[in-house]
Amino acid sequence: MxxxxxxxxxxxxxxxxxxxxxxxxxxxxxxxxxxxxxxxxxxxxxxxxxxxxxxxxxAYPTVSMQRAISALTEWISHTNKGQYPNFSEVKISDISEQIEFLKKLRNLDQTA
Incomplete structure (x- = not known):
């Protein structure tokens, strides 16, 4: 299994x-x-x-947050049929933007 x-x-x-x-x-x-x-x-x-x-x-080497977000977005778009927003264009350059983005992801889980 x-x-x-x-x-x-x-x-x-x-x-x-x-x-x-x-x-x-x-x-x-x-x-x-x-x-x-x-x-x-x-x-x-x-x-x-x-x-x-x-x-x-x-199996899954460490990747940048941006690359992980792109992969996550691609997976979400295939499995959830548009239930979540598309984050593929998100550009995160500093730690404060990373924190804000992670907060948005956390909120998505609570509202879905």
Whole structure:
């Protein structure tokens, strides 16, 4: 299933013994709520950070904010059929403009 999302995600999970961890969680916790809680206990903020670093090193290199915005805009336009504004022409040159742009993105999520 993870490999369907990304082979890099699958490799990360395999490298962290996820299959064994998940089996143990399922054996020890019968309800989905408990399994979910224990999964998030295992896949905590530190593990998430490790995944982000792994993906950056193996599949998705660091890019500038402008390039990331362009890629995000392209993805949004294909998946959300115009639900969000097009930011492809946005030019961000200094930190105050970056902060304002990020605030706009955060507000989009709250209004959609």
């Amino acid at each position: 993870a490999r369907d999302i990304s082979p890099f995600l699958a490799d990360f999970l395999e490298g962290n013994n996820f299959q064994m961890i998940w089996k143990r969680i399922c054996v020890n916790h019968k309800t989905s709520e408990k399994r979910n809680w224990h999964f998030h206990e295992w896949f905590d903020a530190f593990k998430t950070m490790k995944l982000i670093h792994y993906l950056t090193e193996t």
